[in-house]
Amino acid sequence: MITKLFRSAALLVCCLISGFSFADVAVYGANNQTWNEEVRDKIAAAAGGALGAVDFFDAGVVTPTLVDLQNYTAVLVYSDGGFADPVALGDALADYADAGGTVVLSTFAFNINPIAGRLVTDSYLPVTLGPQSSPGGLTLVPVDAGNGLLAGVSSFAGGSSSYHNTVSLEAGATLVAEWSNGVPLIAVLGNVIALNMYPPSSDSRSDFWDATTEGDIMMSNALGFVGVAPPPAAPVAPPKPVPVMPLSGLGLMIVGILVVARRRFMQR
Numbered sequence: 001m002i003t004k005l006f007r008s009a010a011l012l013v014c015c016l017i018s019g020f021s022f023a024d025v026a027v028y029g030a031n032n033q034t035w036n037e038e039v040r041d042k043i044a045a046a047a048g049g050a051l052g053a054v055d056f057f058d059a060g061v062v063t064p065t066l067v068d069l070q071n072y073t074a075v076l077v078y079s080d081g082g083f084a085d086p087v088a089l090g091d092a093l094a095d096y097a098d099a100g101g102t103v104v105l106s107t108f109a110f111n112i113n114p115i116a117g118r119l120v121t122d123s124y125l126p127v128t129l130g131p132q133s134s135p136g137g138l139t140l141v142p143v144d145a146g147n148g149l150l151a152g153v154s155s156f157a158g159g160s161s162s163y164h165n166t167v168s169l170e171a172g173a174t175l176v177a178e179w180s181n182g183v184p185l186i187a188v189l190g191n192v193i194a195l196n197m198y199p200p201s202s203d204s205r206s207d208f209w210d211a212t213t214e215g216d217i218m219m220s221n222a223l224g225f226v227g228v229a230p231p232p233a234a235p236v237a238p239p240k241p242v243p244v245m246p247l248s249g250l251g252l253m254i255v256g257i258l259v260v261a262r263r264r265f266m267q268r
Helices: 003-016 035-049 088-098 215-223 251-268
Strands: 023-028 054-058 074-079 102-106 140-142 172-178 185-188 192-195
Touching: 023 035, 035 054, 054 074, 074 088, 074 215, 088 102, 102 215, 192 215
Parallel strands: 023 054, 023 074, 074 102, 102 192
Antiparallel strands: 140 172, 172 185, 185 192
């Protein structure tokens, strides 16, 4: 409880320091909506209000547009039954990332009717697409323990299934944590985050990630990755006018002599 309160306070301080007002986040899960609701509630509780409202939608039925996504600072997208339109969804998410939104992708967005469109074809993903795996008994192994995505995360256990996708790190991406079998668990490329775990916990089904560990904080951290707006670009100062030195009386006389001398030269 103290860890989660500390995490919420940290998010609050970051927002206040930046001058950025609280923004809302959304969960787009193409699966059992009761499970989506549990994911929403876990994230909201872990953030303690620092992420604003947390909405959830069935991505197996609804495909958001860029305008829809821009109601949120960050979105979590994952699947089980498959997305309604993976190409249109991937295009919208790429446009949203271009506009500064944070995109968090989780299992099984990487293989069951996987995400498609520009998000894949234009190389936004931190990891490759890959098949489902459920070896069970896996845990989190930090790679970059000081990364903010792991703030407040002391343990994470995948449960008796430990669902994830067998993916590899893409060029240019940063690996933050991996599963204990060496497969990437958290990776970042720009403002797109791969959170290679299935978001519903053992509170939804007993073989999902262990709800006594800190998967909720991992999801909250990911959605708060740019929960504070990037600083505005520094204004470009107009060019300074070149000072014109006033001519003294002597200077005017010299100019006059030069003008007269030039005229006499031209008359020869």
